[in-house]
Amino acid sequence: FINAITFEMxxxxxxxxxxxxxxxxxxxxxxxxxxxxxADRYAAILNQTLYAAQIIAQCAQHMRQIVDDMLTIPKIESGPFFITPIDAQPESVVSHAVKIFESKAKAADVNMTLHVDQSFRNLNINWMSLDPIRLGQVLINLINNALKATRLGLESPRSIKVILSASKEEPCSAPGNIQFGTKLTKEDPRLIEDWKLGSTLYLQFSVADSGRGLSEHERSTLFGRYDQASPRTHIKYDDSGLGLLISRRLTELQGGAIGLCSEPEKGSTFSFYIKTRRSEVDSRRTSLLEVFPEDMRARPSIGRLQSALNSGVPAAAIGLPGKPSLRELKLKNAIADGLHVLVVDDNQINQKILTKLLQKIDCIVNVANHGGEALDFLKKTKHWSAGKQTPPNSAETQHLSANLNVIFMDWEMPIMNGREATVKIRQLETSGTLLDRIPVIGLMANVQQQQIQMAMDAGMDDVISKPILMAEVMEKLRGVV
Structure with a gap:
């Protein structure tokens, strides 16, 4: 496993x-x-640095996905890991997942199509109770793998076909067809209770590609824990070998299984199914775009939303809008110019990155290296009770705002960590030493439900995961300021 991961990194x-x-x-x-x-040399420098920056961004995204996969596996195997069903339309979920790869497929001269099987139509399926995030996560992994395999193949024409079907009976392996493996993961108890609320069905999702296919040995080991089918299987399917393992766990948690049918030089078909139930929803709801955000806000755990953000599922796959521009973000979030922000982080690179993001939206930024320095900074602001301020020096005076609007507080720091500092700040507010309540947004490298609850108990107003994105920063600022 270590060899495979270090190779990919x-x-x-x-x-x-x-x-x-x-x-x-x-x-x-x-x-x-x-x-x-x-002028020519300047243009060449711009082109070279822009190209390098694009490659760095792509590599960073790839490495983040590997790390996310590594963190997801122990969550699935040891918990807590949540499958949270909401009312959604399966056809919309699949359609959004396919749309993500349309431009990529076109650029690779791959004809990608979506086919809704007659079995799905015959059962008159519309709204079902399922988890669109986890469903989208598996679909995106399989489509991405199929696209990779098809692009590397020499077959022409190159094609990928995504198929949605349904049945009342649980799908099973058949000779010459999809072979489902033995289940290793128990069904999520919450889903078992949810299935009792209506009639259940099985939804099956298949991704067929015209790639080079896999040998019998490769097929037998492809879904194994940390196994690679061969030293070069990662070139065909699943870079690190973790994505298919995660997909297997996710489908089994949802009462299903995953398998494949493949032969060398004849392409592959990866297929999985999940158990779900019919749901009755308000007739005014007409699309996933409408139902998804509404139901997500109704969920009791903000950790579930954070899990969605870290799951590697693009927003478009589950009906959410894509990444907006900075101008669109400013218009949408309507954050006032000149907010004074204190960034508390012991890592200087993280300080610089977040400072630069905040300065892009016209924030005034000061930094502290740990919680103790953050408390010292507060003593120099007008929020500290009269007669107790520490006079700022001339350099600080140039940047010090009349009000400190928000604090971004790292969770893990030496001397005084984020939790300890936040508890102390809330105590100072209660005692009257701090005259105003200052919002605190926690910064966490690996957001889990237990950590989020600890942050809320300490007095933080919200949390944001690393790596930090502009859209999340502006959303969190709008929520607390």
């Missing part, structure tokens, strides 16, 4: 280092005389 790391060197080579060294480049 080494490639993007090497690319990042190379791109960083390329960027540095564009500029003169410190001991060299700097002269203004010509």
């Amino acid at each position: 080494r490639h993007p790391l090497s690319a990042i280092m190379q791109c960083a060197d390329d960027i540095l080579e564009c500029y003169p060294k410190a001991d060299n005389h700097f002269s203004m480049p010509s």
Whole structure:
């Protein structure tokens, strides 16, 4: 397992280092005389650095997915891991997942289609009680793998077909067809209770590709724990070998199973099914775009939402809008200019990244290295009770705002961590030493329900996961300021 993961991490790391060197080579060294480049040279520098930045971003995303997968597996195997059913339309979930890859498929000259089987129509299926996030996670993994296998194949025409079907009886293995493996994970108890509320059905999702296919040995080990079918199977399917394992666990938690049918040089069909029940919803609800955000807000745990954000499922797959531009974010979130923000983090790189994001939306930013420094900073603001302020020095005076609007507080820090600092801040507010309540947003590298509850109990107003994205920063600011 360690060999497989380090192998997958080494490639993007090497690319990042190379791109960083390329960027540095564009500029003169410190001991060299700097002269203004010509227009052509300046354009070449811009193109080279832009290309390098794009590669770095792609590699970082790939590495983040590997890390997310590594963190997901122990959650599934040891808990807590949540499958939360809501009212959703299966056809919409599949359609959104396919749309994510339309442009990528077109660029690779792959014809990708969605087919709704007659069995689905015959059962008159519309709204069902299921978890669209976890369903989307499995679909996206299989479609992405199929696209990768098909692009590397020499077959023409290249094609991927996504099929949605349904049945009243549980699907089973058949000779010459999909072979489902033995289940290793028990069904989620919450789903078992949910299935009692209505008539149950089985929804089956298949992804067929025209790639090179897999041998019998590769098929037998593909879904094994941390196994790779062969030293080069990752080139065909599933970079690290973790995605298919996670997909297997997710389908089994939902009362289903995953399997495949494949032959060398004849392509592959990966298929999974889940157990679900019919649901009756308000007739005014007409699409996943309408029902999903509403039901997510009604869920009791904000950790569930955070889990969705970290699951690797693009927003479009579950009916949410894609990543907006900075201008769109500013218009949508309507955050006032000139907010004064204190960033508390012991990692200087994290400080710089968050500071830069906040300055893009016209925030005034100060930084502290741990909770103790954050408390010292508060003593220099107008929020500290009269007669108890510590006079700021001249450098601080230039940046000090009349009001401190919000604190971004890292959870893990030396000397005084985020939890301890937040508890102390709330105690100072209760005693009257701090005259105003200052919102605190926690920064966490690995957000889990237990940590979120601890943060809320300590007095934090919200949490945000690392790596930090502009959309999340603005959403959290709007929620607390």
